[in-house]
Ligand SMILES: Nc1ncnc2c1ncn2[C@@H]1O[C@H](COP(=O)(O)OP(=O)(O)OP(=O)(O)O)[C@@H](O)[C@H]1O
């Protein structure tokens with residue numbers, strides 16, 4: 001009997017490359033997801049279209065057998081999913097950034113009690129803790145670059161891809177924390193239960209160049 005897979009597919013920035021890669025691996029992903037939540041393809045594969053940060057939850061609880069998600073999301077989650085491969089696309093860097101005018105990137109002393117705005121609370125906390133820098137983290141959900149411009153924070157920790165958003169707001173990278181790309185993740189129990197179907201998909205995904 002063939003095991004049909006349910007795959008968690010990220011919407012947003014990762015969707016075009018994730019869809020292209022899945023199609024090259026033989027999964028019939030629609031071009032336009034629009035407001036669709038899920039589709040089942042002709043070969044019986046079910047696709048769930050999710051906010052990227054929700055992918056690990058759907059995979060851990062087994063609502064999806066496997067999925068695609070940015071490494072940056074995995075840094076921030078305690079969800080029990082197994083990362084099987086680096087898919088290579090969705091490259092971006094998690095960085096500490098600040099206002100050019102503050103010259104932190106040129107070694108200007110940081111305020112004693114730094115305020116740092118970010119969506120990446122765990123990564124930021126570990127980064128500053130390793131450097132013994134006391135910080136007050138301000139968790140935000142988006143438009144993080146605004147925080148230093150209006151005095152909410154001294155620094156931000158955020159993703160940078162092209163660098164356009166930083167440049168347009170006269171912000172600069174102070175330090176790089178890590179690099180992120182999209183990963184193929186699985187539910188560890190489902191991996192054993194649907195080993196043949198998941199490894200076949202993994203091999204097809206991994207054989208397509210990024
Ligand atoms: N320039 C970029 N900026 C942000 N994320 C990027 C970029 N390039 C690639 N990515 C990847 O895309 C993912 C974010 O996608 P997107 O911006 O669509 O979601 P989001 O709205 O920030 O997330 P969510 O809705 O889950 O909070 C990141 O997790 C990262 O892996």
Ligand SMILES: O=P(O)(O)OC[C@H]1O[C@H](OP(=O)(O)OP(=O)(O)O)[C@H](O)[C@@H]1O
Nearest residue numbers: 142143144158159160161162163164165
């Ligand atoms: O270096 P760039 O190519 O300019 O990309 C970086 C921007 O993209 C992301 O924002 P996103 O579009 O996910 O919006 P949000 O974080 O404000 O939700 C990230 O948080 C930066 O703002």
